[in-house]
Amino acid sequence: MSTAILARPTLGQRVAGPMVATFEFLRLLATRPIGLAGFVGIVFFIFLAFVAPLFVPLRNDPSLVDIYQAPSAAHPLGTDFQGRDVLNQIVYGGRDILTVAILAALVSTFIAISIGSVAATVGGRLDTAILAITDVTLTLPKLILLIAVAAILRPTSFVFLAVILGLLQWSSLLRQVRSQVLSLKERDYVEAARSLDLGLFHIVFREILPTMRSYIVIHFILAMTEAMYAQVFIIFLGLVPVSGSNWGIMLYFAQGQGALFYKDSIWYILSPILAVSLVQLSLVSFAGALEDIFNPRLRGA
Amino acid sequence: MCLVGESGCGKTTTGRLLAGLIRPTSGRLLYEGKDVWQTKGADLARFRRAVQLVHQDPYASLNPTRTVFQTLSAPLYRHKKARGGRQALAAVSELLERVDLTPPDNFVSKYPHQLSGGQRQRVSIARALTVDPKVIVADEAVSMVDVSIRISLLNLLLALGREFGVTIVLITHDLAVARYFARHGRIGVMYLGRVVELAETESLVSDPAHPYSAALIAAIPEADPEITRGKKRVELRSAEIPSLLDLPPGCTFHPRCPLSEAGLCDVKIPELLAIPGHREVACHVAVRERTAEPAAATA
Numbered sequence: 173m174s175t176a177i178l179a180r181p182t183l184g185q186r187v188a189g190p191m192v193a194t195f196e197f198l199r200l201l202a203t204r205p206i207g208l209a210g211f212v213g214i215v216f217f218i219f220l221a222f223v224a225p226l227f228v229p230l231r232n233d234p235s236l237v238d239i240y241q242a243p244s245a246a247h248p249l250g251t252d253f254q255g256r257d258v259l260n261q262i263v264y265g266g267r268d269i270l271t272v273a274i275l276a277a278l279v280s281t282f283i284a285i286s287i288g289s290v291a292a293t294v295g296g297r298l299d300t301a302i303l304a305i306t307d308v309t310l311t312l313p314k315l316i317l318l319i320a321v322a323a324i325l326r327p328t329s330f331v332f333l334a335v336i337l338g339l340l341q342w343s344s345l346l347r348q349v350r351s352q353v354l355s356l357k358e359r360d361y362v363e364a365a366r367s368l369d370l371g372l373f374h375i376v377f378r379e380i381l382p383t384m385r386s387y388i389v390i391h392f393i394l395a396m397t398e399a400m401y402a403q404v405f406i407i408f409l410g411l412v413p414v415s416g417s418n419w420g421i422m423l424y425f426a427q428g429q430g431a432l433f434y435k436d437s438i439w440y441i442l443s444p445i446l447a448v449s450l451v452q453l454s455l456v457s458f459a460g461a462l463e464d465i466f467n468p469r470l471r472g473a
Numbered sequence: 474m475c476l477v478g479e480s481g482c483g484k485t486t487t488g489r490l491l492a493g494l495i496r497p498t499s500g501r502l503l504y505e506g507k508d509v510w511q512t513k514g515a516d517l518a519r520f521r522r523a524v525q526l527v528h529q530d531p532y533a534s535l536n537p538t539r540t541v542f543q544t545l546s547a548p549l550y551r552h553k554k555a556r557g558g559r560q561a562l563a564a565v566s567e568l569l570e571r572v573d574l575t576p577p578d579n580f581v582s583k584y585p586h587q588l589s590g591g592q593r594q595r596v597s598i599a600r601a602l603t604v605d606p607k608v609i610v611a612d613e614a615v616s617m618v619d620v621s622i623r624i625s626l627l628n629l630l631l632a633l634g635r636e637f638g639v640t641i642v643l644i645t646h647d648l649a650v651a652r653y654f655a656r657h658g659r660i661g662v663m664y665l666g667r668v669v670e671l672a673e674t675e676s677l678v679s680d681p682a683h684p685y686s687a688a689l690i691a692a693i694p695e696a697d698p699e700i701t702r703g704k705k706r707v708e709l710r711s712a713e714i715p716s717l718l719d720l721p722p723g724c725t726f727h728p729r730c731p732l733s734e735a736g737l738c739d740v741k742i743p744e745l746l747a748i749p750g751h752r753e754v755a756c757h758v759a760v761r762e763r764t765a766e767p768a769a770a771t772a
């Protein structure tokens with residue numbers, strides 16, 4: 173046996189596979205205008221929320237002479253009830269919303285995948301118990317429960333809020349993961365892994381879940397949209413102690429300060445709504461395109 | 474050792490039972506004198522490792538998301554046969570050479586979709602070998618690969634069996650394959666979930682005792698059409714396979730059997746009984762005739 177076989181792969185060889193895959197992915201995405209627009213939208217909003225604040229100075233001082241101005245060169249999206257620049261608030265208001273959405277999606281996806289796949293693989297009474305709990309959770313009215321939980325716990329940090337949101341929305345994904353795993357575990361290669369005695373951990377995380385990658389990514393994105401919606405909703409209701417500035421708080425103030433009664437305040441009200449909707453739209457259309465790209469049978473259809 | 478029988482007669486189920494993947498509805502599976510389904514933990518795991526399965530469909534038996542190296546190295550790591558990437562790579566390369574996937578470094582980083590059916594089947598065989606099994610159940614392992622490479626796969630299995638001291642149980646519907654593979658071994662013929670005859674290959678082929686085996690062997694086409702046409706055909710009374718949900722009473726073969734005797738075959742289930750010539754058969758008529766002959770000769 174030559175020693176060449178034993179040599180570790182060079183960096184070039186290691187990177188080549190993922191690079192090719194990325195190019196292939198972008199090529200396929202480029203053939204789907206809606207998905208591409210969604211992808212661009214997501215990149216844009218991530219940039220807006222996480223990178224732009226580093227370059228745009230925060231302009232947070234009230235200016236009573238500038239209240240509810242129409243868009244102008246100085247204030248491209250007008251001003252709010254204290255004469256502050258709306259665009260500036262949009263730039264600074266995205267970070268918390270997106271962070272919470274991502275964290276909440278992480279929490280719920282993690283719960284759904286780990287418990288769902290274990291339930292399906294182990295089966296028996298554990299499966300029955302997990303499924304029963306999931307079904308109960310599924311039937312709870314989410315938003316009303318969220319209001320109650322938020323009112324009781326008064327989440328002061330956004331991490332805490334993300335965990336609550338995550339804990340409330342894992343159930344439907346768990347059921348789907350479970351049923352997917354139930355079908356995957358009958359595959360020959362899983363049977364082979366069982367007879368090779370590779371262990372439950374290996375079977376779940378190395379054999380079954382990787383084949384569900386695409387599925388998990390898509391559901392992660394959809395979980396983000398769900399978390400974002402719920403989060404803006406309860407911030408708007410004022411159930412989360414108001415601190416800092418984000419799109420939900422902008423809506424809360426717009427409502428509370430009676431911005432509806434001013435003709436020029438339309439930009440102030442619409443801006444956060446548009447921001448939220450555009451992020452959601454980007455996420456959903458990107459997820460839709462991913463579904464096509466990951467499923468070769470739907471390609472070209 | 475070969476197991477043959479027609480579609481749906483329970484060959485695969487037998488294989489899966491052997492590998493301890495499904496629990497028998499009745500009866501016991503013994504390994505080293507112990508009932509496998511009564512053992513737990515380490516013993517059960519040891520049994521599972523001792524019996525490995527090579528699946529029928531090479532396109533479903535390898536995980537599409539894992540490279541050949543990942544597939545083969547996981548059991549090595551898990552069972553502490555290799556520590557560190559170097560050792561694992563060396564062991565995987567050796568395995569790949571054993572199954573004639575050479576040079577191995579062409580294959581280690583390939584995904585299953587980059588391999589042909591025959592190559593995948595070789596990887597499956599290599600995977601089964603990673604845990605030093607005592608028995609390999611090859612379930613229709615050559616049925617779905619191209620005819621041209623069947624023989625080389627069969628030879629590979631035979632060679633590996635000798636080399637590693639592994640018993641290979643080849644499950645097949647193709648009697649020609651069984652005859653080639655088990656030419657120094659035994660063939661078990663199955664019909665509707667039961668082994669109806671178990672005999673050394675040559676004696677089974679030249680002189681089948683069970684009428685069903687006789688029918689199967691008569692149905693093998695020969696390379697020479699003259700011989701095929703000249704062969705004596707066993708006339709079955711019916712070509713229909715009875716429903717598995719509503720098995721006929723007595724011998725399950727009696728509705729089709731040319732030797733069937735009313736009042737015996739349709740009432741009593743024949744047991745697998747030893748007859749002269751180191752063989753066993755489950756047929757009232759065959760057992761009576763074959764055990765009677767030598768008795769008459771000595772008398």
